[in-house]
Amino acid sequence: MTAPIMPKSDAADLIVAARIRQGLKWSDIAERIGAPVVWTVAALLGKHPVPADKATMVVEMLGLGEGVTESLIQQPTRVADDAAATDPTIYRFHEALAVYGPALKELIHEEFGDGIMSAINFKVDVSRRPDPDGDRVVVTFDGKFLDYRW
Incomplete structure (x- = not known):
């Protein structure tokens, strides 16, 4: 077994x-x-x-x-x-x-x-990128890094 x-x-x-x-x-x-x-x-x-x-x-x-x-x-x-x-x-x-x-x-x-990506000070973008196999959706998350402070 x-x-x-x-x-x-x-x-x-x-x-x-x-x-x-x-x-x-x-x-x-x-x-x-x-x-x-x-x-x-x-x-x-x-x-x-x-x-x-x-x-x-x-x-x-x-x-x-x-x-x-x-x-x-x-x-x-x-x-x-x-x-x-x-x-x-x-x-x-x-x-x-x-x-x-x-x-x-x-x-x-x-x-x-040790920390997180902030969604408060945050940017997001959507764009199109041409590709021979079909256009691509490009999503960018741009968030400020916030370190943990003890």
């Missing part, structure tokens, strides 16, 4: 701890596996399935076990808020933040330290 696959949240906890112990930045890991940094963080926090070759590289790099590799490869379960499901555009923003929010938080803390 085989053991059940490790929950993605458990694998994410092991990855975060190993990354910190080894003094690696998320960008170091992304560069080594040849993937965009925000995608890498989101995937390693359990929001995307990781291709087997990249999962193996991460696990070897961090000195973790095969159970983490199996967990990373699995398709995640993404749960949406029912209230966000009423409008397709609003839902996509909700989905994007559900998937990438934890990764963006990690990257903000890594780059700026």
